[in-house]
Amino acid sequence: MIELATHDGVKIDLPDIDSSPLAVRGLTVSYGQKPAVFSVDMTVQPGAMTAIIGPNGAGKSTLLKAALGIVKPLSGQVTVFGRPLDSQRSRIAYVPQRASVDWDFPTRVLDVVLMGLYRELGLLRRVRARHLARAMDCLARVGMHDFADRQIGQLSGGQQQRVFLARALAQDADLYLLDEPFAGVDAATEKAIITVLKSLKAAGKTVVVVHHDLATVTDYFDHVFLINTRPVAEGPVAEAFTADTLQATYGGRLATAQVDQLARVLG
């Protein structure tokens, strides 16, 4: 363990970079002249569920995308399990935002999940019974096995989200990165997703979620990473998810109702 000082001076124990499933150092990403993410250090705890939290436009999704090399950072380093990102791609499963794709695309639910098996299937290998069985198994884990043959356009938002999760499960990865998986989904989906994520954690996997619902943070997550373009706080929920750190993250941007709700949650 080494000690790092975050920007507001709170000292938090962090695992050293070599053992972290995802470590980011000095990451800055900019669209045009305004940085979306500025000089971020983040060290994800192995085998834990971490929430990335911050207001709209705070760079949560951008941080995730830059960590995955989907957007090019201006500066910074990313290591995955202590190694360069590109050598560890097969150990990472990413669940993008639902709205990032066109759901009128001509494909079935099963075909989307089979995309998760791209590493095994490669360019030309045939889809065999065992591949189909694995895809169906992943669909069953999110409660979507009865939907395998439906066109993806027929799904509700929550169902779409679960199909995306099933595709990530098919990769059988060690690190799962999810971008707002609970945004605009029904209660049943939220329950199904959190159950799957907790089972991943129980299996020793690491889960990182961009999250927006402050009320559920303490229920769902072990660790939080608070960000508002700059990193604000990082650590176990009990230590880093406090009224002070939230005030520092959101400034005056929390609605009164949210503050009241949080006061109840945080006690």
Next chain:
Amino acid sequence: MAGGWPRRRWTSWRACWAEAMLRDALLLQLGYNATLVAIGATLLGISAGVTGTFLFLRKRALVSDAISHATLPGVCIAFMVMVSLGGDGRNLAGLLAGSALSAWVGLLCLNWLTRNTRLAEDAAIGSVLSVFFGFGIVLLTVIQTMGAGRQAGLEGFLLGSTAGMLWADALVIALGGACTLALILLIRRPMTMVAFDPEYAAARGLPVYRIDLAMMGLVMAVTVVGLKIVGLILIVALLIIPPVTARFWSERSDRVVMLSGLVGGLAGYLGAAISASAPNLPTGPIIVLVAFGFFAVSLLVAPGRGVLAAVLRHLRFQRRVHLRQGLLALAQGQPIYERLTVRLLHRAGLVRADGVATESGRARAAKALRDEKRWEIVRADQAHEAAAALYDGLRDIETVLTRDQIDEIDRRIGGPQEVPA
């Protein structure tokens, strides 16, 4: 009708002759040139249809328009270079190589503009297309004033010209088409992944930019191969119309790809045959019109996505909504105000002309009400999610659940187990 019959006889003789020519053309019995053109056009249609599908799925169909227009300067420069080196300026392979080179430059310009400036892709396409095409026309004009002897009919590349097609030309087209097709089949999976979800593909480490570039390269190859037959202005139609047509018939990308190849191939073959069956029918435009014919038919009659199917579905849906609402109103003893509802109920023998329910009307109404309660249970129960997603207030619950499942639901509702159907 004076003087009518000799004229009619003349037209019917012409019709007979045209029919015989078309039959011969379709059976490839119209001579060497026509056969070459038909085979070339078929292969071109297949590879354009297949390639175009990925472009269409990636929502970048119009990029092909920029690529095709960007071939013109290359054709002209290649001609000038070959002539100045003392060779034959009309060598097809040389002209195609030149066109490929300038199309590639155009593509890189387009990519650079969209990636590094704030120009949206449509504006970038417009700029590249017009500048390259304008430059090409200037070169073409210069060439045409270079000396009558050297006029090589380069303007034939604008709309295609198949009249003087040689065996070597056909071979170039066939080989190019076959290579393109093979390459597409090789990288179809990554291309599909990138088209559906580029961010996920990137997160998996797929080289999204290079896959896009490869796709554009294949489009360019098809364009270049098609210059001789359909020309650079109309090749975009062969890249776009077949996939759009195929999309009407399938919800699976692999099938859309195959259908699109089929539509493209058929359009190429039929178009070439039709244009060979009469003098002065231009091959390229006829191929495009045949492809459009397939599109128009699909637009109208395709089940699912076709216009007619949509209208019929809407009307049927409306009738079922009215019937269902009417039955529920009957079951609950409410008055029915909608005239259409009463008319439909009456026609189905469920109510008398005065609006009072008949025997079977009362039975159906009771069942409708019971089904409504069953659906309520189904929709509230997560275990029945897949069935609940099919709920539209109209579907017979028996088509979605098994008898056992329905019995189970009835037990939960309580009350009588059997309802007169």
